[in-house]
Structure formats: structure tokens, C-alpha cells
Amino acid sequence: MATSTTKTGQPLDRPVLDSMLRRRMFYTPAFEVYGGVSGLYDYGPPGCSLQANIIETWRKHFVLEEDMLEVDCTMLTPHEVLKTSGHVEKFADWMCKDPKTGEIFRADHLVEEVLESRLKGDKEARGQKVEIDEEKEAKRKKKAKDIKALKLDDSVVKEYEEILAKIDNYDGGELGLLITKYNITNPTTGGNLEPPVAFNLMFQTSIGPSSNLAGYLRPETAQGQFLTFQKLLDFNQQSMPFASACIGKSFRNEISPRAGLLRVREFLMAEIEHYVDPEGGKKHPRFDEVADVKLVLLDRKVQLSGSTNTTEMTIGEAVKSGTVDSETLGYFIARIHLFLLRLGTDPKKMRFRQHMANEMAHYAADCWDAELLTSYGWIECVGCADRSAYDLTVHTRKTGAPLFVRETRNEPLKIEEWQVDIDKKKFGPRFKKEGKTVEAAIEALDQEIREKLSLDLEKNGKIELEVPGTETGKVAIDKDLIKIEKRTRTEHTREYTPNVIEPAFGIGRILYSLMEHVYWSREGAEERGVLSFPPPIAPTKVLLVPLSGGHPDLKPLVKRLSQKLRRLGISNRVDDSGASIGKRYSRNDELGTPLGITVDFQSVHDNSYTLRDRDSTKQVRSDEDTICRAIQSLIEGQKTWADVQKELPEFTQQELD
Amino acid sequence: MATSTTKTGQPLDRPVLDSMLRRRMFYTPAFEVYGGVSGLYDYGPPGCSLQANIIETWRKHFVLEEDMLEVDCTMLTPHEVLKTSGHVEKFADWMCKDPKTGEIFRADHLVEEVLESRLKGDKEARGQKVEIDEEKEAKRKKKAKDIKALKLDDSVVKEYEEILAKIDNYDGGELGLLITKYNITNPTTGGNLEPPVAFNLMFQTSIGPSSNLAGYLRPETAQGQFLTFQKLLDFNQQSMPFASACIGKSFRNEISPRAGLLRVREFLMAEIEHYVDPEGGKKHPRFDEVADVKLVLLDRKVQLSGSTNTTEMTIGEAVKSGTVDSETLGYFIARIHLFLLRLGTDPKKMRFRQHMANEMAHYAADCWDAELLTSYGWIECVGCADRSAYDLTVHTRKTGAPLFVRETRNEPLKIEEWQVDIDKKKFGPRFKKEGKTVEAAIEALDQEIREKLSLDLEKNGKIELEVPGTETGKVAIDKDLIKIEKRTRTEHTREYTPNVIEPAFGIGRILYSLMEHVYWSREGAEERGVLSFPPPIAPTKVLLVPLSGGHPDLKPLVKRLSQKLRRLGISNRVDDSGASIGKRYSRNDELGTPLGITVDFQSVHDNSYTLRDRDSTKQVRSDEDTICRAIQSLIEGQKTWADVQKELPEFTQQELD
Structure with missing residues (x-):
């Protein structure tokens, strides 16, 4: 395994990064003043904001873009549900x-x-x-x-x-x-x-005062979603395919969690359950839009051969060659790839690894993990599984609820089959109280046996059947009592249990891996860490620094600018401490704040401000409105810093370290 | 108690509303196919989206506007923490x-x-x-x-x-x-x-495999926030006052929950812990901005007199008259009021009720609930308590962690006090092994006694003290061993435990009450329910209806419009079912969708569209870009329908019921 590196390719010193992340309160061990609890972490303000921005991006990228039906299901889950799903036994x-x-x-x-x-x-x-x-x-x-x-x-x-x-x-x-x-x-x-x-691994508790309703904290959001399938199908006016989505905490009572934010007992997940008709190869209507997306794949065969050599290919090729099982699975794999790029993860540190047969969940038809390379190795951050019809089937079987699709066939289906007619008038008197049992036994006969019996009937004028529960265990039926014929039946509706393609995102793992991917330090100043989050993802967008700490002439300008940005929905923080400009900027490099505005005495005269780019430390200068517009277009991802630098005059004084 | 009413003042029929909310999947009993669990509900797509919009508004109104430090703390909480906070004993x-x-x-x-x-x-x-x-x-x-x-x-x-x-x-x-x-x-x-x-009422579980770490699901987010106080103060560069905020689920194992979404076992809270210096009357720097906000108050005295008559007054008056305890508490009460209005709650169905002494938590100095009137009566939706220094104090006492503020005094504090000097050279030989005990007893003497003893010393040339733990239980000390004098001491730093003002929002209760407040039905068509959410809060913003169901000429236009709106971040849904336009609109009135676009055959020719207002059912018509701009300004709350109606030509055909 290669040593992990920073964004700029230097060796990554995890303890240094980690101490910076804690110092800047991206995260902190929960209940630390009580000695802490392993596997539990709190996010401080920048971590919390980063998490919110990842979630917002996720909602836009998946829920809004794909018109998914978002639901919010409870974490408390009764025993019965998780018994049926197999978690009580197998989790x-x-x-x-x-x-x-x-x-x-x-x-x-x-x-x-x-x-x-x-x-x-x-x-x-x-x-x-x-x-x-x-x-x-x-x-x-x-x-x-x-x-x-x-x-x-x-x-x-x-x-x-x-x-x-x-x-x-x-x-x-x-x-x-x-x-x-x-x-x-x-x-x-x-x-x-x-x-x-x-x-x-589930946390158990009991619901209500009488202690007789055992419950668990959910290990995944999926089960809650499955149980709403029927109502969501109604909500979607019976139209297939569709997807539900759920963002929320799940729990896993790890035996001995280490590895920081990567193995925790309480974690935020974002899960999609995409329901697809299993007939016709699980095509996806928008597959063409992503067919050319290039991915780095590590398939099952390669792993079984003992190698971890990846292959780069388009998802179109991967599905065509059968490496990826279906269009729908492939569509989501490509969409996951695009999502992770949008967050700012390093494409060179991303791969999709197929599960081997023995590591897949018992219900899964195929499964690919999006893995991100970190100092802990390759980390599974998103799982994308084809759960087949497993979950809906077991819940239907247990509860009798119709968790399936019933649709009118475009063309009625004609089915040729062997049908049995019984002459009920003669049947009753012949078999008396055994009549029902014999009848049920006949109804249960499969097509193959019916065909064979029809030949017997023709040849011998009677059939002989083993019927457990009758006096002799055997009955003979004459041809005047029974008819077996091949006929055509017409089916106008079709019932099927959809298959589920499930992209499941571990938000905390993505968040941590992203922080490693965007981390680097300035040349010649290794102690000055920088987190280069893309502006739409960065926890705080703008740092406001009055050149001279709390100088009364600058204060009102800073306040006005801060309020103006806030009204534009742009989060910002003021640093009017006495520290040097350089120190204040370096503090905010560590927080990953992409932009800085310096307010100086020139600003008081002509309302002009300096705008600084975190990554290049280059600065431009212009009037208030122009600066605010530039910020907005950077935050919304419409412009890059290079664009802004072309449009506005450079400013070269005043970066005082 | 008055009968509850709809937005338009008609009697509110709760079963009718409730069945509509379930049919439209605002919410649904969790695990219903398994028979359900009382007190647990899932939100379906409109409920989930409504909740997300309320949260987003909350974040803007409080966290962003007030520059609060948002944190995300774990729900799993070890026993020790909740033992100290008093929840194990008293919750x-x-x-x-x-x-x-x-x-x-x-x-x-x-x-x-x-x-x-x-x-x-x-x-x-x-x-x-x-x-x-x-x-x-x-x-x-x-x-x-x-x-x-x-x-x-x-x-x-x-x-x-x-x-x-x-x-x-x-x-x-x-x-x-x-x-x-x-x-x-x-x-x-x-x-x-x-x-x-x-x-x-806490859900108990055990953390880790050895079952010896008892834990609970948190009953409030507050405790997690308190434990991060010291780190947040550092993060805030030691600057006071400041507030932390946390949005997340909390849990309460109700004995027998009824009353639908109003009394549930798992609920979303948004809590603020605002830390304020208790000295100087808990002033708030921005109190002037809200001083004129008029509120409906029901204070403690009125309730004790057996009445529920409310008084309308400005928060400025309420604080001045002492009805509300402090500016900071008053500031948040006013801000809560403004927040609830922004969501669309009915000001006539809102009041602030002060807790009576016997219902306040043991630690609270004052507490006001924002109550909303619903068909279940007045419902506590937001609590705004002054928790004093209680929580930080007990956690500090238990753990020794310095959960307090240490600040340099602007002017050193001079304290006149009685100080005791002991002549150690003579003290040791005189008291031998009892020396330490006697010394400690002297150190522990309070100011009053020291003053009295100084007089004894002057008068009698010695003092007499009871000292438990010495042989005789009493000692006499001559004046050559001890000196007691009034002197001035100078203190340069000040240590204090901040008081906490805590606005705590029950998001689910607000969400339900809001739905009752915006619900009404069209005159002469009582079965046609409408939910008049303000556009920024509404779950889905725009309904797209092709005049003639799935007609191939209209389909591409609908698709293009839908994508365009999506790119503008405006959630929309297409209804291309075969139902009449009127039926489709009425379905979306129930979902509270404020705007509708009709795509007709004229649209194919000139790219013009009809825009419909949910509340008035009035329509205007214009070209694609103009319609999209109008929608955006309505959604962002910059324009009202009345503005749009003035600017664009009315359209009067085609509302076919």
C-alpha cells in the first residue's frame, strides 16, 4: 500500500492533520470531560457546517435532480421488523x-x-x-x-x-x-x-413502560423505507420506477472502535432505495447521460486472482461487458462518482471495488463500494448494492402487506396451462368428508404432474394420487369425476416485487476522507495547514479581517459587509483580533475558508476592498458590490478564482506574514 | 376553550384534516404494516420537505443571523453525564x-x-x-x-x-x-x-460489548452542548456572549402517547444555548432591534389568579416592567415570535405563557413557552428558559473541567477584606502535630468572624477557637502568633460561570401546529382542503400540469421546464395523469403547493405559460423566462402574488373543475 499523500503530493502526517482538525474543532471526542466514550464524536462548528453542506449537495444531486421521494423514518425500530429483515440473527x-x-x-x-x-x-x-x-x-x-x-x-x-x-x-x-x-x-x-x-451489533432498548416491546436503534435507514413502499407507490401515482431517500443517523455497537471518524457507533447515513422492475434487464432511462463517465474499477475476478490492479473504463463499457450487472446499478455508480467529485475528493484516490461472493450480504445480487484512499488505507464510503427483491419479499411474507406492484398489462398475457376440472356433484358423494382434502391436493399439483396425470387419465381411465391426511393416504379418481386439459388463460394485470438498487452513503466517512484529500501545507511552512474545500462545500465562505484589529473606523464597515453577505446567504466570520493579518489568514486556511476580505483605511475612503483567494493567496481589489458579486459566483460554483482574477485588478500589498 | 378554527375561521374538523394529511403522506404511523408503535411516526415526502424547509429557515433566522456556533452532538449519552445533570433521578x-x-x-x-x-x-x-x-x-x-x-x-x-x-x-x-x-x-x-x-422516561441501552457502560438516548440536545462549552469558548477566541446551537433527534419514552404528532417518543429538536455573563442584568446588544415587537403574554401572576387572560405589550415594555426577567431572555422571546410568523403561523393563535414556580425545572430562573393554538388546545412548541448557571456548575463540580469564563478585568478589582497572618516559626513549635489542622481552621474563617476575632485579639491579646480534630477541640492563640488586619487585595482576572438562556424548539410540534394554522377549505367545496404554506416554506414549490395528460407535443416542454426550475433550485412535480386540470390542482392544494404552471397547446406555439396561485386560484400568463423569474421572486419571499398579478396579464380560461 502506498503511503498516503496530501493534496499537493507530500507525505501526509496524520497526527499533524488530526491535531489541526481537533484544534479547529472540526470534530471532538464526545463527552471528553467525562473521559469520553470510544466510537462517539461530536462535530464542532466547522465540521457541522461541512456536514450540512455535504448533505445539501447530496439533496440537490440526488433527491432534487432525480425527483426522489424523501422520507424521514424513526430510528427506534421494533424487534419484529429487524427479526424479519435478518438483522436480529445476522447483524x-x-x-x-x-x-x-x-x-x-x-x-x-x-x-x-x-x-x-x-x-x-x-x-x-x-x-x-x-x-x-x-x-x-x-x-x-x-x-x-x-x-x-x-x-x-x-x-x-x-x-x-x-x-x-x-x-x-x-x-x-x-x-x-x-x-x-x-x-x-x-x-x-x-x-x-x-x-x-x-x-x-444493534443497540437494544425497550419501548414503553411495560418493558415487553423490545426495540433497537436502526442499523440502517433502509428497513423504515421498505415498510413505506406501498404508500410511496400510491404517492407516486403507481408509477415505476421511483426511488425513496432518507438521511439520518444509524447505529452500530462496535466491539472495539478505533480509527477515529471512520469507525463510529453513531453515524449519519444518506440512503437511496431505487425500485426497479426486474424484468427487461433493469434498464435506466437516463443511463445515456452517464454512459461516458470514466471510472476506476476493481472487479471481483481481479480480486479473486489475488491482485488489486484497477481498470479504467466508462460505465457504458462496464455494463456492456457485464462487469457491472445492470444499467440501473451502473447509472448510480456513475452518479456516485460525480457526487464525490463535486465535493472535492481527489479522483486519483477514488475507486469502485466489487464485493466478492463471500462478503456480499446474503440478499445481494451485486455490490460495488466507492472507496476513497486515506491514511487508513482504502475506505468504503458508499456502498451501491442490488438488494434484489429480498427485503420487500420477507416483509410481505411476514405481514401480508402487499409490498409489490400491480399493474395493468399493455397487452393481456396469454398463458397456456394444464387446468383441472372437478365434477363437484359426484366428487362430494364419492369422497365424503375427505373431499376437501383431496380437492386441495389436486389444486396444489404443478404443471408437470398435471400433464403426466392427463396421460394416465387418458390411458387408464383414472388417476392415482398420494393424499396425506386421507384414511389410506392414497386415492384413485375415475375419469367421470375429473378432467385435465391444456387451455389458454388470459392475465390482464401483472404483479411483481420490485428489485432494489441501494446507494448508501456513510456521510461521516466521506467527510473525513474529503478532509484528508483537500489537506496540504504551504511550501516552506509545513506547520501552516490548508484545507482546500471547493467554495460550495467549505464550512464558512468568507473571512472578514479589519487590517487593524478593532479600530473604530473599520468596525462599522466590517459590520455592514458581514450583514450584507449574511443577507445573501453567505456565511462569514469576522476576525478582529489583534493578531497579524497573516496569522489571521493562516488560522482560516486551517478552517478551509476559501475567501477573505481585508477592510483597510482605503476602504473607509472609497468603499473598496481586497478579496483574497485561500489556495493561491492572490488578491484582487474592487468596490463593495463587485466584490460581493464575485463572491457569490464563486460560492455558487459559476466562476473559478481564475475567472475572477482575469476580471478584477490584482492587489499586491499587505499580505503580511 | 374556544373551538379551533381553520385559516379562514371555519370550524376545524380534525379527523378530516388528519385523513388528508395521511392520504397526502405528510406523515404516517411508523411500522404500520407491523401494527405500528404508538408515539412513532414517519414523515412522507411532503412532511419531510416541510421539515427541511422549517430547519433551513431556523438556521438562517438564528444560526446565520446571530453567528451561532452550531454543533452536532451524539444521541447516545453515557449514564454519568445524565446522572450529573439530574435526568437519571428526575426525568x-x-x-x-x-x-x-x-x-x-x-x-x-x-x-x-x-x-x-x-x-x-x-x-x-x-x-x-x-x-x-x-x-x-x-x-x-x-x-x-x-x-x-x-x-x-x-x-x-x-x-x-x-x-x-x-x-x-x-x-x-x-x-x-x-x-x-x-x-x-x-x-x-x-x-x-x-x-x-x-x-x-429515558430510553436505556448499553454501549460496547461488555454491558458495563450504561447509556441513554438523550432527552435533550442541551447536555452535549454544555460539555463542549470550553472548546467553543476557545473557538470563539474567548469572546462572550456567544451561543451554540444543535439540531437533532431527542427521545422520551412516553408512558402512553396519544395526541398524534404532538406527543411522540422520538422527535426533532433545535436548541440554542446562549451563554451570558450574569453580571450587569443580562443585557443583550441587539435588544433595541426587537424592543418594539408586540407580543401576547400570559404571565405567572395572571395564571395564579386563576385566569388565562392575555396581555398584549411590546417586549420592551415587558422587560422594563419586570414581567420578563432580562433583556437577553426578552430578545429571544421576540426572535422566536418573529421566527414563528416567518413560518406562516397565525399570530392570533400564538401566545407566550410564563411557567409558574411549581412547573419550572429546578434549575430555571424564568421560563416562557411559545404556545400555538390547535384543535388539541394550546400547545407548547418552543420553550425559552433561563437555566441560570446550573448545568455548567454541576458538570464542573463533577468532572473538574473548567466550564467557566476567565477574563482579564478592564480595571483591576480592589477588594477590602480581613486577612490573617500566622507567624509560622512560632506556630509549629506551639501546636506541634496539630499545627496543620489549626491553620486550616483559621484559613476557613469567614469575613464576619475574622472581624470579630480581630476585636478579641485587640481586647484580650488572644483568640479562642473551636477546632474539631484537635485533642481538646479548642485552641487559644496569642497575639504574638497571629495578626488579623483589614487590607486591600487587587484581583486582575475574573472567573464566572455564564448563565444560559435556552430557546428550545420542538420542530415536530411546530410543524403540526403550522399545518392546522394554514389549513382551510374552499367555500362551497368543503371537501377540497387547502394548505396555504408561505412559498418559502411549502414542501414543493411548483406543480407542472400538461393540459392534456401525457400528450407527446406537451411532454418535451414539461420536461424542459422541470429541469430549468430544478437548476434554479426550485422543487417541482409533474402531474401528467389523465385527471382533469381541476382535480390535479385540487390534489396539489392539499399538498400546499403554492404555484402551478399549465402547459397547453399555445405553449407549443409561443412558449408562453399560465401561472396559477394556489390561494386565489387566479392565473397570469407570460413567456417562459418571465414566469420563471416571477416564481423565483415569490419563492424567495421578495414578491407577493399581488405584485405578480399587477405585473403580468391575467389569464381567465381553462380552470376546469
Whole structure:
């Protein structure tokens, strides 16, 4: 794995970035004055504003642009719903306890960690180069530097590698056997571990005063959306395809969260459930609009071959070649790509990785993750899964609610089939109280058997049937009681359960990865960090700096400008501290504020102001209205700084460091 | 209580409105296909969009306009935090169980309900008019119509009335005594009830795999905000006053929620914590801007006198007269008023009610609720409390974190005080191992005692002190060991814990009340409901209707218009169903869509369109660009329909019902 880099290609020093992000309050550990709770973070003002801007962009890019039906479902979810969806049973990790120390390990991570560390020790002993995967490193209690150089038998190396390749595939019992067989112990103390037990990752609570309604905090927004399917279809006047969308917090009671904002117990998600008719290859009407979008793909086959070499191709080619399963899935993959670019992520640090068969959810037909490269490695930030008809089907089966589409066929469907007629007048007297049972057994016969029986009837003048629940368990029916004929039936309506294409965005992961992508530091001043958010995404748009701190002549101008920008909907902050202009700008470089206005004594005379660009530190000067217009067009993304620089006179004094 | 009315003053039929709101999917009971969970609702597309517009308006009106520091804190909150804040102990209701039926009653509501019902029975027996309080009626299991006309003794009536006046004041034991004394039973079955037990209203869960970190879903966003105080003060460069703000879900495990969207278990809040220096009367620098805002007030004194007569006065007068405690509290009350008006609530159905002493939270210095009149009665939608220094103080005391302000005094403070000097050289030999204890006892003496002792010293040449922990419990100290003098000390910094003014908005309650306020129906067509949201608040801004359903000549125009509006950030929906124009418009009146564009065959020829106003059903016609500009200025609130009607030619054909 390559070392991660800043926006300008320098090595990224994560502790330095991290301390800057905390100092500027992009985020802060929650409840820190109480010692904190791992996996819980608060966003401070810039983080909160950044998050709001990402969400607003998401709403415009998806909900508004695609006319999606946004819903707001509750987080509290009753047990029954998550039992049906499979989460009560399957949304769990296996954990092992060390009975001596009380430490708890996630079993698959532990096996992975220990075997990998042994393989590394083996490589070292064989004098081979050891690569360090920083992502896994961060999760690990025992660091790679503690690895013992110990050569393994070739056969053992092979066994370990095979186990690691399918590590997501083992259940608790199998993990337990691996732990025993390979003598895996507490990496710190060497102590023996108890066998793995399932730990459900949902936060449980009880709803109402009588404690008998168990509930959970939702692990995804999807289930709430599925349950509104029927009403949304009505709302959409029965028109398919359509999509619902939901933005809200979801929860995951991680066994041992580390890796900062990337693995948290409470996180903001934005999920889309796009309902599509499974017939006709899941085409998408707007696929042509994105067919030429070029993507970096890492497909399943390449991964299975043990490689991580990516391929660049258009989504049009990917769908045509079958690499991506359908147009609809491909359409959303391309739209996700465009969304991430709009936020300012680095296209060189973005790829779409296909899930391998053993890591896909049990219901999924195909799944691609948008991954962003960070100092923790490649991070899954958006999942784009074809959930097939799984969820709607299980909820319908459980509740009887018609979570499907019923539509009039353009042309009635003619179906040739074997139909059975019973002569009811003779049937009753013949079979007496067994009549109903026999009748039901006949109704349940499938087409193949009906065809065979029709031949029997013709040949023998009767048929013989096994009918459990009758006295002898068998009945014979004569041809005067029954007729079996091939006929044509006409179906005017069609019922089908739509398939679901689900793009699911982890907003917190995108937010963190974005901060790494736009981070750099000025040449020759490595301690001066800059966050180059695109203006529409930046937390605050404009910094207002009176040249001379709180000078009474400048104060009213600053106040007026600030109010004017506010009225234009442009967030701004005033820094009238006594620090030098350079210091004040550098503070705001760290906050990622793209523009700065300097108010000086010339401003008092002629109402002209200096506008500074964060990235180039270049400045232009003009009158108040022109400056405000320039700001607005930059914020709305209509102009770039290069445009503004061409139009307005440059200003070269006064950048005093 | 007056019967509630529609926007146009007609009686409001809640079941009719409610069925419309559900049909149009403003909201829907959550998990309905699973039978639902009381107190949990989902918002469908129009409700969700309405909520987003309310939030956006809130952000502009408060966060942006007042330069507040928005934070996003977690909902999961560890036990310790809520223990310190008092929620673990006090955020509870008392409940009684009927052991036979298993029914659970909220004790105070039950006592209130039964005594009120008896008082009504008494009135009926005395031939007096019985007023029905619809809000309480809705909560009640036994309806008023079941009341028995039974005359009570005058003394009993007086007792009941006194109990009801202070019903919020009883604890569980007292409620239990009332239940026994007045023979209060299950209103439906008459069965005896178990004594009241406290039921904490927080949802509990456990964080992490080892089950030893108890946590709750937060009951308010406030605590998370308080814990970030110190970091926010740093972020704000130590400048006071400032405010933090947080928008997010909070939770309350109601014993038995009814009353629809007004009493739910999971709700969106928007809370502001404004930190102010308690010295100098809690002035607000921008109070002048709102001093003339007229408000309808219902103060504490009036309520205690048993009346609900409101007074109209400016907030300037209210603060001056001491009705409202401080400028800062008054400033926010006025700003809340302006915010609610901006959303479109009816000023005639809005009042500010002051909390009475016995209903205020234990920490509050003063509290006013913005109440909106609905068919459930007056509903608390915004609370505006002065929480004093309570929260910051208890968290500081518990954790030692400096949740206070330390500032350099403009002028050093000179303090005259009695200081004690000890001659340490002689003190040690004299008191030996008791020296430290005696010294500490002297240090702890307050000013008054020091003054008295200085006189003793002068008069008797020694002082006598009781010092617990010494051998005799008493010591005498001669004047050669000790000196007590009045001197002046100079203090250069000042430390203080800010007071908190907290405007807390229940977004769901505002949303529901607003829907009642803007609801009306067309004269002569009572079944045709209209929701007259102001254009900036309305869920969808524009309906696009091709005159003739899906006619191929009109389709491309509709598509182009829709995309154009979308690019301008204006949400719109197309209705190209086969229904009549009138039917399609009436569907969208119910959705509260303020504007409609009709695309007809004339549009194909000259690119002109008809623009329809929801409220007046008047139409104007012009070319595409003019129509789009008109829409934009209406949506942004720069123009009214009356302005547009003056500027553009009226169109009178084609409103076909």
C-alpha cells in the first residue's frame, strides 16, 4: 500500500492533520470531560457546517435532480421488523473473551491479525520485504513491530493464506476451531480465550413502560423505507420506477472502535432505495447521460486472482461487458462518482471495488463500494448494492402487506396451462368428508404432474394420487369425476416485487476522507495547514479581517459587509483580533475558508476592498458590490478564482506574514 | 376553550384534516404494516420537505443571523453525564399499574382526569355549563360523555380544585396518598391500582460489548452542548456572549402517547444555548432591534389568579416592567415570535405563557413557552428558559473541567477584606502535630468572624477557637502568633460561570401546529382542503400540469421546464395523469403547493405559460423566462402574488373543475 499523500503530493502526517482538525474543532471526542466514550464524536462548528453542506449537495444531486421521494423514518425500530429483515440473527460479530483480563476481541479480526502477523514473521525470517497495511495496523492491539521473525512450513503458509482469503466466510464455531487448531491466544498476554460467542451489533432498548416491546436503534435507514413502499407507490401515482431517500443517523455497537471518524457507533447515513422492475434487464432511462463517465474499477475476478490492479473504463463499457450487472446499478455508480467529485475528493484516490461472493450480504445480487484512499488505507464510503427483491419479499411474507406492484398489462398475457376440472356433484358423494382434502391436493399439483396425470387419465381411465391426511393416504379418481386439459388463460394485470438498487452513503466517512484529500501545507511552512474545500462545500465562505484589529473606523464597515453577505446567504466570520493579518489568514486556511476580505483605511475612503483567494493567496481589489458579486459566483460554483482574477485588478500589498 | 378554527375561521374538523394529511403522506404511523408503535411516526415526502424547509429557515433566522456556533452532538449519552445533570433521578413520571388488567396509568394524569371528571359531574348536577378541554379529552381513556352527574360537597369541590392547581407539584408518595384518599381506581374497570412507581422516561441501552457502560438516548440536545462549552469558548477566541446551537433527534419514552404528532417518543429538536455573563442584568446588544415587537403574554401572576387572560405589550415594555426577567431572555422571546410568523403561523393563535414556580425545572430562573393554538388546545412548541448557571456548575463540580469564563478585568478589582497572618516559626513549635489542622481552621474563617476575632485579639491579646480534630477541640492563640488586619487585595482576572438562556424548539410540534394554522377549505367545496404554506416554506414549490395528460407535443416542454426550475433550485412535480386540470390542482392544494404552471397547446406555439396561485386560484400568463423569474421572486419571499398579478396579464380560461 502506498503511503498516503496530501493534496499537493507530500507525505501526509496524520497526527499533524488530526491535531489541526481537533484544534479547529472540526470534530471532538464526545463527552471528553467525562473521559469520553470510544466510537462517539461530536462535530464542532466547522465540521457541522461541512456536514450540512455535504448533505445539501447530496439533496440537490440526488433527491432534487432525480425527483426522489424523501422520507424521514424513526430510528427506534421494533424487534419484529429487524427479526424479519435478518438483522436480529445476522447483524452480529463473533467475539472472544479473555477470562483472565476481561478483554474482548472480535474473533475474525483476531484470527486475521494473528495469522497475518505470523505470515509477516515468516516473510521476515525468509528475508522478504514486509508491507504494512496501515488500515489494519490502526485496528490492531499488537503492533507489527512486535512481530517475531519465525519461519513457517510452506504447507502452513499455504493454509494461512487460504484461511485469510475467506476470513469473512467463517461462522463462530469455525472461528473457534481455527483458534484452537492454530493456538491463537490473547496477543498481549498469551492467555487462552473463551470460544467465540455472537455479539449482535444493534443497540437494544425497550419501548414503553411495560418493558415487553423490545426495540433497537436502526442499523440502517433502509428497513423504515421498505415498510413505506406501498404508500410511496400510491404517492407516486403507481408509477415505476421511483426511488425513496432518507438521511439520518444509524447505529452500530462496535466491539472495539478505533480509527477515529471512520469507525463510529453513531453515524449519519444518506440512503437511496431505487425500485426497479426486474424484468427487461433493469434498464435506466437516463443511463445515456452517464454512459461516458470514466471510472476506476476493481472487479471481483481481479480480486479473486489475488491482485488489486484497477481498470479504467466508462460505465457504458462496464455494463456492456457485464462487469457491472445492470444499467440501473451502473447509472448510480456513475452518479456516485460525480457526487464525490463535486465535493472535492481527489479522483486519483477514488475507486469502485466489487464485493466478492463471500462478503456480499446474503440478499445481494451485486455490490460495488466507492472507496476513497486515506491514511487508513482504502475506505468504503458508499456502498451501491442490488438488494434484489429480498427485503420487500420477507416483509410481505411476514405481514401480508402487499409490498409489490400491480399493474395493468399493455397487452393481456396469454398463458397456456394444464387446468383441472372437478365434477363437484359426484366428487362430494364419492369422497365424503375427505373431499376437501383431496380437492386441495389436486389444486396444489404443478404443471408437470398435471400433464403426466392427463396421460394416465387418458390411458387408464383414472388417476392415482398420494393424499396425506386421507384414511389410506392414497386415492384413485375415475375419469367421470375429473378432467385435465391444456387451455389458454388470459392475465390482464401483472404483479411483481420490485428489485432494489441501494446507494448508501456513510456521510461521516466521506467527510473525513474529503478532509484528508483537500489537506496540504504551504511550501516552506509545513506547520501552516490548508484545507482546500471547493467554495460550495467549505464550512464558512468568507473571512472578514479589519487590517487593524478593532479600530473604530473599520468596525462599522466590517459590520455592514458581514450583514450584507449574511443577507445573501453567505456565511462569514469576522476576525478582529489583534493578531497579524497573516496569522489571521493562516488560522482560516486551517478552517478551509476559501475567501477573505481585508477592510483597510482605503476602504473607509472609497468603499473598496481586497478579496483574497485561500489556495493561491492572490488578491484582487474592487468596490463593495463587485466584490460581493464575485463572491457569490464563486460560492455558487459559476466562476473559478481564475475567472475572477482575469476580471478584477490584482492587489499586491499587505499580505503580511 | 374556544373551538379551533381553520385559516379562514371555519370550524376545524380534525379527523378530516388528519385523513388528508395521511392520504397526502405528510406523515404516517411508523411500522404500520407491523401494527405500528404508538408515539412513532414517519414523515412522507411532503412532511419531510416541510421539515427541511422549517430547519433551513431556523438556521438562517438564528444560526446565520446571530453567528451561532452550531454543533452536532451524539444521541447516545453515557449514564454519568445524565446522572450529573439530574435526568437519571428526575426525568421521570409516576405510573400506577392495574394488577388485574396490566394497564399502566400516568399517576398525575390519572388523578387530574378523575378529579376533573368528578368536578364536571358536580357542575352538571348543579345545572352549570360544562366546558370540554379538547387537549385533555384526547389524552383520556374515559371520555367526558361518560361523566356521572353527581353533586359534591362544597368543601370537596374546594379540595379538588386546590389539588388540581398544584398537580405538577406532587411526588409519587403524595400521589399515592391522593389515590387512596379519594378512592381513585381504573376509570374503565373500577379496579384498584398499585401505588405509583417512578418510571424514568429515558430510553436505556448499553454501549460496547461488555454491558458495563450504561447509556441513554438523550432527552435533550442541551447536555452535549454544555460539555463542549470550553472548546467553543476557545473557538470563539474567548469572546462572550456567544451561543451554540444543535439540531437533532431527542427521545422520551412516553408512558402512553396519544395526541398524534404532538406527543411522540422520538422527535426533532433545535436548541440554542446562549451563554451570558450574569453580571450587569443580562443585557443583550441587539435588544433595541426587537424592543418594539408586540407580543401576547400570559404571565405567572395572571395564571395564579386563576385566569388565562392575555396581555398584549411590546417586549420592551415587558422587560422594563419586570414581567420578563432580562433583556437577553426578552430578545429571544421576540426572535422566536418573529421566527414563528416567518413560518406562516397565525399570530392570533400564538401566545407566550410564563411557567409558574411549581412547573419550572429546578434549575430555571424564568421560563416562557411559545404556545400555538390547535384543535388539541394550546400547545407548547418552543420553550425559552433561563437555566441560570446550573448545568455548567454541576458538570464542573463533577468532572473538574473548567466550564467557566476567565477574563482579564478592564480595571483591576480592589477588594477590602480581613486577612490573617500566622507567624509560622512560632506556630509549629506551639501546636506541634496539630499545627496543620489549626491553620486550616483559621484559613476557613469567614469575613464576619475574622472581624470579630480581630476585636478579641485587640481586647484580650488572644483568640479562642473551636477546632474539631484537635485533642481538646479548642485552641487559644496569642497575639504574638497571629495578626488579623483589614487590607486591600487587587484581583486582575475574573472567573464566572455564564448563565444560559435556552430557546428550545420542538420542530415536530411546530410543524403540526403550522399545518392546522394554514389549513382551510374552499367555500362551497368543503371537501377540497387547502394548505396555504408561505412559498418559502411549502414542501414543493411548483406543480407542472400538461393540459392534456401525457400528450407527446406537451411532454418535451414539461420536461424542459422541470429541469430549468430544478437548476434554479426550485422543487417541482409533474402531474401528467389523465385527471382533469381541476382535480390535479385540487390534489396539489392539499399538498400546499403554492404555484402551478399549465402547459397547453399555445405553449407549443409561443412558449408562453399560465401561472396559477394556489390561494386565489387566479392565473397570469407570460413567456417562459418571465414566469420563471416571477416564481423565483415569490419563492424567495421578495414578491407577493399581488405584485405578480399587477405585473403580468391575467389569464381567465381553462380552470376546469
